[in-house]
Amino acid sequence: MGEQEKLRIFDENKKQIGVASRSDVHRNGYWHEVFHCWFIINERGMDYIYLQLRSENKKDYPNLLDITAAGHLLVDETVKDGVREIKEEIGIDLAFEDLVQLGVMEYCVIKDHFIDKELANVFLYKSGNTLDDFTLQVEEVSGIVKAQFSDFAQLWFYEKDEIEMKGFEVNEDGKTLKINKYVNRNDFVPHEMSFYQEVIQKIHEQGKIFKACK
Numbered sequence: 414m415g416e417q418e419k420l421r422i423f424d425e426n427k428k429q430i431g432v433a434s435r436s437d438v439h440r441n442g443y444w445h446e447v448f449h450c451w452f453i454i455n456e457r458g459m460d461y462i463y464l465q466l467r468s469e470n471k472k473d474y475p476n477l478l479d480i481t482a483a484g485h486l487l488v489d490e491t492v493k494d495g496v497r498e499i500k501e502e503i504g505i506d507l508a509f510e511d512l513v514q515l516g517v518m519e520y521c522v523i524k525d526h527f528i529d530k531e532l533a534n535v536f537l538y539k540s541g542n543t544l545d546d547f548t549l550q551v552e553e554v555s556g557i558v559k560a561q562f563s564d565f566a567q568l569w570f571y572e573k574d575e576i577e578m579k580g581f582e583v584n585e586d587g588k589t590l591k592i593n594k595y596v597n598r599n600d601f602v603p604h605e606m607s608f609y610q611e612v613i614q615k616i617h618e619q620g621k622i623f624k625a626c627k
Contacts, residue, residue, distance in 0.1 A: 419488040420445045427519075427532065432488050439473075442528030444519075445485065448495025449533050450512060452481040452505075452540040453562060453616060460620070462565050463540065465503065466556035466582055466592075467602070473527065478558070478578075479602045481538075492534045499538075503557065504548025512536040515615040520608040535612060537619055544580055556582030558592050566617070568598060569609040 417434045422443035424430050430443075438445050452463035465482065469475045482505075484498035493509040500506050515535040522529045547557045558580030567573040575597045581589050601609075 418485075420485055421488050423532065435485060439527050439529060442521075442523075442530055444530045444532055446492075447483060447485050447531045447533050448492065448498055449480045449483045449535045450495075450499055450538055451515075451536070451612065451616065452538050452542070454540045454542065454559070460562040461559040462562045462616075463542075463557060463559050464578070465554045466558065466580075468551060468553055468555045470552060473529075474602045476555075477602045478596065478600050481557075486534070495534060495536075502550050502554050504550075505540075505542060505546065507538065512538055513619055515612070515619075518608060518611055520605045522603055522605065524603070533608075535615070537616055539619075549583060551583050551587075555584075556580060556592060562616070566613045569606065569613055574598075 417436065419432050420435055420438050420443075421429055422431055422433045422438060422445055424444070427444060433441070433443055433445075437443070454461050454463065463481045464478045465480065467474055467477050467479050482499040482502045484495070484502070486492065486495060496507055496509050496512070513536060515537055518533045518535050520531055520533065544557060544559070549555065549557065558578040560576050560578050564573060564576035568576050575595045578592060578594055578596050580592045582592055583589055
């Protein structure tokens, strides 16, 4: 995503006030729209959540774990167009209708000269994909891991300080390496704690729907 690509910007009342480049959005702290999609899979009665490992080449939050697929919505895009991020980043081709809408969540992260004030259109995908199904855009995403959803929830509600992750990453030489390690909250993109907790609660509320679909 180029720093000069144009995004819609909003004031503190979430009213659109114009258009700005991505670099100006983060420099000046404008509210802007993003698309998030979290993948959940049920294996042998256990729910797991898929997470991406951000590339070390990313300007923002390199080498940290993050939402399965996410990205900024450009000025000429609607929320439905956000599904392109899933295909581009992790190689899974989905229709917007495949997703479960979890709502619009607001959050703000300020770090050094980087102000990230996002209106996140958040979605859930009840996946049947195995780790072998993911094809990564290595400039953006260097790996995919999964964790038990209950562990992920306990991590962000401070009932556990570390949890186990399993998956793979693609190194600088293009080789695929297995990941099997324990991680803590510092290994994740520093979204607000309330954001992680709200996402977890909304995914948990979808649990009955998920089981009904099996």
